[in-house]
Amino acid sequence: MINKISSKExxxxxxxxxxxxxxxxxxxxxxxxxxxxxxxxxxxNSNFTIDQIFVxxxxxxxxxxxxxxxxxxxxxxxxxxIYRESExxxxxxxxxxSKISDLKIDKDDFFLxxxxxxxxxxxxxxxxxxxxxxxxxxxxxxxxxxxxxxxxIRASLxxxxxxxxxxxxxxxxxxxxxxxxxxxxxxxIESSIIYKDVxxxxxxxxxxxxxxxxxxxxLLSECDNLINIPMFGNVDSLNLSVSTGIILYEAINQRKxx
Numbered sequence: 001m002i003n004k005i006s007s008k009e010x011x012x013x014x015x016x017x018x019x020x021x022x023x024x025x026x027x028x029x030x031x032x033x034x035x036x037x038x039x040x041x042x043x044x045n046s047n048f049t050i051d052q053i054f055v056x057x058x059x060x061x062x063x064x065x066x067x068x069x070x071x072x073x074x075x076x077x078x079x080x081x082i083y084r085e086s087e088x089x090x091x092x093x094x095x096x097x098s099k100i101s102d103l104k105i106d107k108d109d110f111f112l113x114x115x116x117x118x119x120x121x122x123x124x125x126x127x128x129x130x131x132x133x134x135x136x137x138x139x140x141x142x143x144x145x146x147x148x149x150x151x152x153i154r155a156s157l158x159x160x161x162x163x164x165x166x167x168x169x170x171x172x173x174x175x176x177x178x179x180x181x182x183x184x185x186x187x188x189i190e191s192s193i194i195y196k197d198v199x200x201x202x203x204x205x206x207x208x209x210x211x212x213x214x215x216x217x218x219l220l221s222e223c224d225n226l227i228n229i230p231m232f233g234n235v236d237s238l239n240l241s242v243s244t245g246i247i248l249y250e251a252i253n254q255r256k257x258x
Contacts, residue, residue, distance in 0.1 A: 003071045005054070013077055016054065016092060020081050023146045030095040032148035035082040037062060040091045042158035049094040054078065056088035063089070083154060095148070100166045103137070105180055110135050110251060111205040113173055115219055116142040117240065118210050123147075124155025125241035131159040133252040138163055141170045142216070170218045177205050178222070186215050186223035187243065189236070195227040200251035201258075208247075211240045 005013050018025050020033045031051060034043050044050060044065060052069035056078060063070070079085045112130055117123050123145060130138060140147065147167060153160055168176070177184055183204040187195070207223065209215035220226075229243055238246075 003069070005071050005073045005077060008077060008080075010077075012071060013073070013081075016081055016090070019092065020150055023149065026146060026148060031092050032095070032153070033081065033090055033150060034093050034153060035084055035090040035150075036087045037089055039153070039158045039161075040065065040089065043091070043093055043161045046096075046161035048096050048161060051092040051094055053089065053091045054081070059088035083150070098164060098166060100139075100168065100176055103164060105203075107203060108201065108255075109137065109182075109203050110200070111137045111139060111177065111182065112244070112248070113139045113141060113177075113205055113207040113219070114143070114244075115170065115207060115215055116210045117145060117208075118143075118212070119240070120145055120149040120151035121155045122211075122239065122241045123149075124152040124157075124160065126244050127152075127156040127159045127163055127165075129241065129245045129248055131162055133248050135248070135252075136162075136164050138165045139173045139176075140165065140167050141173050141219075143167070170216060174219065174222045183225075184223045186220060186226050187228065187247065188214060188220070188223075188226040189228055191226035191228040193225055193227050195229055195247050196250055198225055198227055200254045204251075206244075206247060206251070208240060208244050211237065 016033065019029065019031060026032050034040055050068055052071060054071045054073045055063055056075060057072050078088065082090045112135065114123065114126065117140065147165055181203060183202060184207065185198055185204060186207040187209065207215055207219055229238065229246055
């Protein structure tokens with residue numbers, strides 16, 4: 001059965017609008033918004049449960065997912081929900097629970113730890129690069145930015161649904177890494193060790209701190225090595241997603257091509 005939504009007074013429309021704009025509401029409801037045909041399909045392929053879909057009438061024939069609640073919505077209303085209104089579709093999706101204790105760890109697993117990342121777009125871009133490298137596991141610590149922020153989802157281009165993402169405290173992250181014998185590398189601008197001069201071939205974790213400051217002292221004290229990316233111009237720092245990408249590609253270069 002297809003439901004029709006044509007009024008801004010619709011309770012479903014108000015619910016979706018609140019999900020897209022209120023982080024605390026998403027956390028409470030354990031739901032979030034995904035826009036675009038490709039991203040919705042990626043979400044379904046990654047075993048997320050889609051609650052329902054909202055689509056423009058002229059896009060309905062392009063919808064390959066048929067076994068769901070479908071709502072026809074007007075263009076005027078959909079433009080108030082999604083950024084890429086030309087796609088003409090969005091979905092309400094349920095959180096997928098994940099416990100790091102349930103994870104099966106490979107002997108050469110690589111973890112990325114993002115400590116207090118601040119910009120949703122940067123987080124999404126990092127996820128996209130991380131998946132491009134073939135890695136799977138990300139830990140986010142001490143962050144006020146919600147994982148399923150709409151800007152994070154858009155910037156990840158669906159990569160967020162393919163990765164194992166865990167939100168832990170710094171202490172929980174360190175306890176997990178130490179318990180499982182990870183070599184821990186921390187990015188630090190004052191280190192004398194260049195990022196290319198460490199071994200990423202065995203089980204290891206990379207900790208990246210926030211753009212405006214360094215890794216916190218608790219994580220810093222547990223690193224086996226601190227590494228840096230040399231800079232030769234007048235700038236004193238790099239964008240977080242750029243610097244993370246540089247180190248990730250060194251890691252994959254060592255693992256695949258050395």
